[in-house]
């Protein structure tokens with residue numbers, strides 16, 4: 263059926279995961295045109311990162327013939343992390359605010375292209391924070407999408423939407439799935455010939471306990487989150503020297519290269535040249551005292567960590583002076599490491 267003969271047009275929140283793919287397929291089966299949006303953020307929901315909420319959306323889009331638009335949430339997403347109206351989940355994941363933001367963006371697109379409604383792959387009761395019934399209703403009310411938000415996988419357990427009431431969608435052909443089991447989804451995937459789908463992801467980087475500890479520390483000590491600060495949270499070991507100053511120490515060559523790439527003229531750079539050494543960046547107050555502390559921390563992670571003294575170069579200083587320092591002791595580092 264050509265697009266102009268379709269019965270309607272929906273916007274799909276599409277992560278590339280099984281549930282959102284099935285939601286799309288249930289629409290295509292009812293001759294509904296689908297325009298899918300895959301959202302990206304700085305927290306792992308990008309196509310090259312398997313820790314994300316979803317995965318590459320293109321294979322399914324190509325196979326089944328629907329359009330995908332990529333949309334980066336950028337600063338809007340950072341804003342909700344700084345101040346989520348509905349709070350955080352177990353870690354620093356503001357899932358309810360995140361869903362509201364994604365749906366608000368989808369609503370804009372729906373209005374722009376004159377689509378009829380929005381679908382998501384949400385399954386009632388599947389995720390504790392964002393997919394319990396009152397949360398599903400809450401995001402609907404917050405986004406002004408009452409009647410326009412269809413969850414095809416759990417539709418039979420929810421109030422009928424406008425598209426079901428006006429006959430555009432046959433409610434009987436929708437699903438009534440709830441809970442964490444995937445039995446029905448796997449059955450549907452077989453029915454649709456969908457055989458290449460990722461395992462369910464546990465969520466974006468904000469659901470990671472260690473990343474969240476670092477993010478909390480950053481929020482406590484910064485007025486505004488910058489993209490660079492957020493990206494640096496993924497790299498290296500982090501040590502807080504004072505409320506303004508942090509030292510980041512690369513854990514391997516890849517991280518050393520990443521730290522080099524993120525280096526700014528106002529960051530301190532400390533490294534024990536000529537021996538196996540991490541790259542360390544000092545972000546904040548690069549006083550002599552703090553650079554010396556950074557040198558001691560760096561020395562601890564060099565190949566000479568068992569020596570009484572290690573020569574460490576203050577690379578970021580104009581004349582690149584070297585100082586001789588004792589490696590920091592693990593028992594001292596445990597108090598300042600942001601784990």
Ligand code: SF4
Nearest residue numbers: 315356357360465466
């Ligand atoms: S885990 Fe939560 S905060 Fe992270 S992208 Fe998914 S819904 Fe949004």
